[in-house]
């Protein structure tokens with residue numbers, strides 16, 4: 001009798017575990033993560049561009065949840081990407097800037113910058129590694145920027161990824177020595193190639209869960225137009241907000257590729273089981289686009305440098321035509337993707353963000369809890385020099401940013417600048433363009449937020465620049481400021 005029961009039990013366990021295994025495998029959603037480079041807050045139709053055309057992205061956005069207060073992890077490429085992949089704020093992974101060299105003229109820098117590192121520490125496990133380990137087929141396609149080779153960071157396939165910050169010789173072949181692109185056909189635009197590679201990967205892995213990090217080079221410089229689209233935008237009346245013809249062709253190429261991928265998903269019957277995430281690594285490139293009414297552009301810590309478009313389409317889970325105004329940032333993506341994929345979280349790694357799944361499913365309206373208002377943070381202990389032709393929406397004409405920390409809590413945003421101790425406080429609900437510095441009007445709030453910001457700096461081990469730069473020359477700086 002006992003033996004029979006045990007056998008039955010064993011049988012039941014085997015059946016249920018095999019059922020569970022097949023269930024979990026077929027139920028696990030695919031993830032298409034479309035990640036653009038230097039793509040501004042208003043650069044899509046659904047965010048309000050009056051010149052750039054993105055009908056495919058607009059349609060997908062309308063089928064999901066659009067986040068209106070989504071932020072990049074930093075105002076420029078490498079640090080933002082490191083936050084996204086690691087789930088950690090920059091003081092923990094120490095990728096503070098693109099490269100470790102000081103930027104801008106030495107005579108203008110009051111402090112020695114903190115160089116940080118330029119390779120993502122391989123001890124830090126990425127969400128891609130979690131997904132891969134849990135059974136996903138994983139691929140990265142496009143810009144990587146965090147090491148020479150993305151493969152050890154959790155990708156089965158790498159097309160185009162290297163330490164380079166853009167396609168080394170532009171958007172058209174040849175791409176010598178670029179993995180997966182060395183034999184790109186003559187005349188083929190790289191954005192098109194990446195979409196084709198994504199479709200190939202989906203076809204090959206259609207019967208198992210897959211995740212593609214489609215991290216387009218677009219729309220980073222060089223602003224190489226897609227030639228076939230030039231005539232269309234040259235003859236289109238310029239918008240008030242956006243006018244840049246080359247940029248318009250680059251954006252349409254991304255959107256056309258998204259349309260082709262969507263067609264492939266339809267043909268393969270995968271639409272209902274594929275999550276689509278759309279995001280950018282920092283604000284738009286100042287000389288080519290505009291984030292108005294936001295102030296600033298790529299490189300500044302005003303909203304235009306860090307607030308970016310973000311939506312999630314998750315069939316059956318996210319209500320179509322929904323939106324969220326919750327402030328979210330790059331470190332929130334890691335726990336979100338792992339939860340969506342059922343991939344679990346790493347045991348011995350600090351993750352700074354929170355899963356967005358409760359917002360996506362409508363279970364919660366906000367990530368703040370009753371006792372503690374959630375805050376999100378940035379730390380940039382370095383310099384970014386001005387663009388030559390655009391310096392009207394930054395704190396001073398010489399730099400897009402000087403060393404700073406920034407936090408957002410509720411409607412409020414505090415900037416702390418280390419050179420001069422400058423504090424700027426804004427209420428983004430009333431003043432999204434950050435025009436009225438309220439730090440003197442609200443000293444108590446300023447002080448409370450600064451206390452919290454400093455506690456965060458301490459907790460994360462943030463390097464605060466404090467050593468005077470011996471090359472600083474106030475006379476040279478003053479002369480440059482007079483120009």
Ligand SMILES: [Ca+2]
Pocket residue numbers: 037038076077220281282
């Ligand atoms: Ca970027």
